[in-house]
Amino acid sequence: QDVTVFAAASLKNALDDAAGQWTAETGKKAVISYAASSALAKQITEGAPADIFISADLAWMDHVEKAGLVADGTRKSLLGNSIVLIAPKDSKVSVKLVPGVDLAAALGADGKLAMADVAAVPAGKYGKAALEKLGAWAGVEGKVAQAENVRAALALVSRGEAPLGIVYKTDAAADSSVKIVDTFPKDSHPEIVYPVAQIKTSKSPDAAAFLNYLRSPKAVAAFEKQGFTLLD
């Protein structure tokens, strides 16, 4: 019987890679359903047949845990990421993300700052927290264009709609039409964590093995190749 994994969509490349390695080594298969963490978490609390859940933020893992569906002792922080300020490749803008940074000036008269939804999507929440910490939020609040997800925010910058944007480093690194202007200091926002856990109702005998495999050297290589860092 296959292991069913519910995973945040942003993990697709790395996790497909790791799961493929696992299959090659063990002959067992992981079936992975990628969607927004919010949808996955709600599905799990409504009885979805997931063995493992990998969320893109802590809040939705907390939601599942509060519903009593996390198998005891299996919740771990798996991956870390960082957020960066990006601009279109041909942009001449230069900004240092230090306290008191004047992002509004960098945006120009009617430029927008593309972010993922600052209330809902993890990357947006981290970005807002960081800007607040750097004292820049008040200056740009009215200029933020919130996208449904990080990728859409990235598209807004890479298509030149917005002169600046805030996305994960993992996304920025892979898009050749944007450049990273600066990386947000680690201490400017809550730690970016992808938590993982086995679901209590899971009956798969291989779930624990897969969970362990995610920390194997080959899996780690797959995650790091996409720009994630392994947490412990």
Place this chain on the structure above:
Amino acid sequence: MIEIDLSHRLDAFRLDVKFSSTAQVTALSGPSGAGKTTILNAIAGLIRPERGRISVSGRVLTDIASGRVVPRHKRRIGYVFQDARLFPHMSVLSNLTYGRRRAGASTPVEPVVELLGLGDLLKRKPRNLSGGEAQRVAIGRALLADPALLLLDEPLSSIDEARRAEILPFLKKLPESAGVPILYVSHSTDEIAKLAGAVIHIEAGKVVTK
């Protein structure tokens, strides 16, 4: 025996008629807009009159006072409409046998097709029939439905005189041969004279004795 006693209003038009006839073919005449079609519609059960009673050969079809209103599909009335109203999605043959199939009747189709000269049209669709052809199909469809009463609303208006001369005698024979009385709307005094045993003349919604 047809007994009609009706009151009905359609906006400004008021119908108020009472007549009965024991003739085998009863003609309904009168100027355009007098209410002839409205009377046929009431007999066929297509409109529910405000007041009144309709009975045919002793069978009460509508009696508003007692609340008895036989639904249209149980009236066994063969109605040839003033506009042909053929089913556009069916062949001429399917149109002809539509009522026959409902009634489970075994009336042979061949003689009617013959009489009305429809032999070459059976596979055609109604849409591109000529005016007279459509009217003949409508007559055939009503005849084949095994009716207990025929309502004919100017059935021969678009039909040429030669064909008319064949159909009229057939209709005249029908009450006797098949026991089907006929109520016949026509403007042609000639047709009426040839066919009808009784004439009811309607004007402005009332029966007028001439």
Place this chain on the structure above:
Amino acid sequence: MIEIDLSHRLDAFRLDVKFSSTAQVTALSGPSGAGKTTILNAIAGLIRPERGRISVSGRVLTDIASGRVVPRHKRRIGYVFQDARLFPHMSVLSNLTYGRRRAGASTPVEPVVELLGLGDLLKRKPRNLSGGEAQRVAIGRALLADPALLLLDEPLSSIDEARRAEILPFLKKLPESAGVPILYVSHSTDEIAKLAGAVIHIEAGKVVTK
């Protein structure tokens, strides 16, 4: 002067007619399905014949050989269809004046309304007119369009004899009073005799000399 020379095929039906008439009212007679309506459709420009030539009062409307086919809306033909074809979304009055407005004609409406007895119907919608009422509106609509030729396809089939006795003389006068020749389809030998200066008899798509 009407000159017609036509060949056209509709599936199994073949029309092949050639005739001309200098009469003011020309009658077109013949059994149902002979091709009378098809001829009118060709004259009105509703069908494009496979071959032939149509001219009215010296004006060539269709000449397939030379490629000249006047579009229907420029033919100035008042066509009373066998089915009334009233515009369901317009009042009787709007129907009556539809062609008149297109032609920018100033023909007074009142006398036509009077003649056809439509005074009480002007605000009504066509849908619930009686058969004869609808037919009269269709006649009025064609008359008011300021036509150069009138095509009448059994225009009086649903109209009672009293009204008919008023309309027929009016139609008879029309060619002289307004210079509008008439092509008239009818099954009624009586009507034809009263009205027509020439009779063209059609059978199975061919002109037959009687």
Place this chain on the structure above:
Amino acid sequence: MFDWFRLEPAEVAALQLSLKVAATATLFSLPLGIAVAYLLARGRFWGRSLLNALVHLPLVLPPVVTGYLLLLSFGKRGPVGAFLYDWFGFSFSFRWTGAALAAGVMAFPLMVRAIRLSIEAVDRRLEDAAGTLGANPLVVFFTVTLPLSVPGILAGSVLAFAKAIGEFGATITFVSNIPGETQTLPSAIYTFTQVPGGDAGALRLVLIAIAVSVVALLVSEYFARKVDRRLDLQ
């Protein structure tokens, strides 16, 4: 060049699943769609406006909300879902049947409107004529009203099928995105758009989706012309 179009097994599975889901959704919602369209076209009952509003709801709400409502009611723990499972052993949860349900619900308003429009255009005088010829109301419906509404039924089915091929928000929210079971073409496309470098993969699937629907449309137009000819509407 052509290699680029060679599909991976998971993509073939997604394509097949999409077709199965869309066909199932369209076919199963058709009888209900016809019934509701008839009620809305002809019924004069209390609550007609309510029914009308209810039918339109999936159009008005964000698909995610519709999906979530489906999850709440047809999920394993939802009232309807639990009932179906307890009594019939049938479950929509995270099965392709659930994807079909979501697609059917999302496509329902489109289907109903088209059919309703055609039913409203049927000439009632023909129904009257059928009645006098001995056809009871049910027979009139099946021999006159329904055949004359075929243009709307076809148009409604085409719209519903197309919508069902494209449906994504409600589906992924209701039954997730499980390869081989609930991962339809749009879900697969969506997944591609969520990762760096996924654009090429997304584009390929988009082209496939377009090809599928062009074929479906051509087939439907072919049938529509055939029907037109049978009904002699032109």
Place this chain on the structure above:
Amino acid sequence: MFDWFRLEPAEVAALQLSLKVAATATLFSLPLGIAVAYLLARGRFWGRSLLNALVHLPLVLPPVVTGYLLLLSFGKRGPVGAFLYDWFGFSFSFRWTGAALAAGVMAFPLMVRAIRLSIEAVDRRLEDAAGTLGANPLVVFFTVTLPLSVPGILAGSVLAFAKAIGEFGATITFVSNIPGETQTLPSAIYTFTQVPGGDAGALRLVLIAIAVSVVALLVSEYFARKVDRRLDLQ
């Protein structure tokens, strides 16, 4: 109890914006919708099937993809977008007009199908009659075909409006989610659904969306009945 329904200013803004966007989308796509429906119903030209497929595309593709395609073509650097900006100083980027464009595009197939269905049902013999009465083809279209297609035009507008109220995926991808400028009701609802514990807020906005569309439907049914009576269709 009633406090719960009191809307916050941002929500009022979202509601107003949704109405503005949906009304604009519906009104502006109507002329084009009628033209395309007429072409599809009556035209016999090469590329007709292609046009048909193109019109259906927004139905078949995941909304996110449609939004992305809009961004590619109507964005600041997109060919159409750049042209409009350079020549007319007009831009869809991050503006409510962009939201209306997205909603209009998404709703277009629904509108076209309904109108096309009605045009196809118009009795050509009436158009012939109008022709013999001196009406040129354009006049025939405006005095006969179009008025007799009003049921479909109404139905198509209702569908389009409802869809435009609910549209979200293409809108947020194209013009993102800027409160007061592009944050429509569905975007606001979506945001709520993405936050744990946001269900209550989402539910409130969902109820508002439902109320809006019930009102819109009632209004449209009222007009439809009026039209029916004017056309004397029943």
